[in-house]
Amino acid sequence: MGKSKVGYNDIEKNDIFDNEFMTHIDALYNFAYKLTHNEDEAKDLLQDTCMKAFRFINSFERGTNAKAWLFRILKNSFINDYRKKSKNPGMVDYQEVETYYSSDGGEIETQSTPDLRSETVKGMLGDEITNALNSMAVDFRTVIILCDLEGFKYDEMSKILDIPIGTVRSRLHRARNILKEKLAAYAASMGYK
Amino acid sequence: MGAFVRWIQKTMMSKKARCPKEEYWIELVRLMLDGQTTDEENAYVLKHVDGCYRCYDNFDLEKAIREALKNKLINIKVSDAFIAEINRKAKA
Numbered sequence: 176m177g178k179s180k181v182g183y184n185d186i187e188k189n190d191i192f193d194n195e196f197m198t199h200i201d202a203l204y205n206f207a208y209k210l211t212h213n214e215d216e217a218k219d220l221l222q223d224t225c226m227k228a229f230r231f232i233n234s235f236e237r238g239t240n241a242k243a244w245l246f247r248i249l250k251n252s253f254i255n256d257y258r259k260k261s262k263n264p265g266m267v268d269y270q271e272v273e274t275y276y277s278s279d280g281g282e283i284e285t286q287s288t289p290d291l292r293s294e295t296v297k298g299m300l301g302d303e304i305t306n307a308l309n310s311m312a313v314d315f316r317t318v319i320i321l322c323d324l325e326g327f328k329y330d331e332m333s334k335i336l337d338i339p340i341g342t343v344r345s346r347l348h349r350a351r352n353i354l355k356e357k358l359a360a361y362a363a364s365m366g367y368k
Numbered sequence: 369m370g371a372f373v374r375w376i377q378k379t380m381m382s383k384k385a386r387c388p389k390e391e392y393w394i395e396l397v398r399l400m401l402d403g404q405t406t407d408e409e410n411a412y413v414l415k416h417v418d419g420c421y422r423c424y425d426n427f428d429l430e431k432a433i434r435e436a437l438k439n440k441l442i443n444i445k446v447s448d449a450f451i452a453e454i455n456r457k458a459k460a
Binding site: 189192193197200201204205208218221222225226228229230291292293294296297299300301304305308319322323324328329344347348351354355358 | 402404435
């Protein structure tokens, strides 16, 4: 993704930016907002992403997966710029969480499924789902957002996140177990049956 | 599998009955729902899910969580004014 260099003229650059990049503007903003939990930071992150996309537009091969290319820029900007200076105490380093959940680094942990029913989830409000998702460590939250909300395939996520497909798979599996536990705990605390 | 057969299973099996390879099947179900499996693998997963009350419940739950994430979270639309500002700054 983005390895080949293409020389576009100004008209072509504007055309790509307007027609291939800007169509994903809402998805990019929502991704930024779900990462930062802050409207101003999300706007800054989106603006930064679009400026980088235009500046490095020659690295984008026309007709390829613009959405994945843009999401990768946004994710890198978030990690390099925003995450470092973030004051949000809820953000946890992935390595820390990975170590906690896996002592052998590669195997998927065996754990029992929390007692949660599909009818309970169907009855939950958007805010309740949002709170459960937002309370997850950012790297687990990210894979859920990319896969379930944005519909990226594992190979696309692997490129966006710069991790092997096997890691995408195991991280998603862990993320889903954590989300399920959080939803189950929330349902129990609210007296859902 | 018909509704009657499922009702029989539901009645006869304890809700807490565990599938001996539950975690294995959950992972396969997730791969299937993520579109990462072949038709042949899908048939293999569905055959088990159809005959295992616990895994059928898990399959239902996995689908419900995905639908909730997809449909219940608020998606914000970027304002035209902000899009214009981004355009101006990016192309400056």
